[in-house]
Amino acid sequence: MVRLYLFAEGQTEQTLADISIKPHLAQYEVFMHNPILIAHARKKGKVHRGGGRKYVPMKEDIMRFLKQEKAPDVFFTTMIDLYAIHPDFPGLAESESIGQDPLQRVEFLEQRFAEDIGDHRFIPYIQLHEYEAYLFSDPTCFEYLDAGRTKEIEALQDIASQYPTPELINDGQQTAPSKRIIAQFPDYGKAKSVFGPHLAEQIGLQVIRSKCSHFDKWLSRLESLNGEGII
Known part of the structure; x- marks a missing residue:
């Protein structure tokens, strides 16, 4: 060990x-x-x-x-x-x-x-480029925050589909992964350190690794x- x-x-x-x-x-x-x-x-x-x-x-x-x-x-x-x-x-x-x-x-x-x-x-x-890129591996994880926000989840899925890997999502100060998420789910920005890890846990390490x-x-x-x- x-x-x-x-x-x-x-x-x-x-x-x-x-x-x-x-x-x-x-x-x-x-x-x-x-x-x-x-x-x-x-x-x-x-x-x-x-x-x-x-x-x-x-x-x-x-x-x-x-x-x-x-x-x-x-x-x-x-x-x-x-x-x-x-x-x-x-x-x-x-x-x-x-x-x-x-x-x-x-x-x-x-x-x-x-x-x-x-x-x-x-x-x-x-x-x-930052932690939040992992959450684009499966944006349906945001149902954990609010299961009724279908359009917002679809918007994140659309962003993810534009990149070969979520790790490449970063176009600037206002379009980094965390900024894109907060644009759809403002509550995320109020408690990133609480929500972020639990959203990743919802996705699972294997899915994140695959993406x-x-x-x-x-x-x-x-x-x-x-x-x-x-x-």
Whole structure:
């Protein structure tokens, strides 16, 4: 068996990891600690967590855990957004030259992230483009919020049908996945961290994986860690 630390950007990711990913990985003898909100600042010796994207506090947070947990059977991963990522993120300027392929860009940034941390036990994951993209894997999940909103669900289904994968839904600040959802279901925006994970739970990891290849690749990597933890 191996242990895993997951650093989440916000409470939505933290809750999804806790209620869905954590029990799933336990089946593969990969035991996740309670997901941690990643640091966004450190002031007067106190670490402030969640809601921030500045790279230096994130890196320092991860490095502290790496130093505390030196065993080869302990791994570390992240769940942060590409959407609105901070300009100080390693490789961000270089990634602009990759062009219009978000998947290649995010994989490049993950590679640079891993190189900057410099520990083979660290497995970075950056969401394409943000958490809410997963919910477009099956928009009927929004019946959980209001079963009578057929037209709104159909509108989200229409958006999803325009993309080869929900992970590519992002056209700008006002048309990112979360913005599109809130346009149809305003209540979602009032309690994203509560509704988001439970909507994903309604869909199920297998459906999300079948529609979101980048997410599936990351989860498959985590499932395989038990074989890597014995060195």
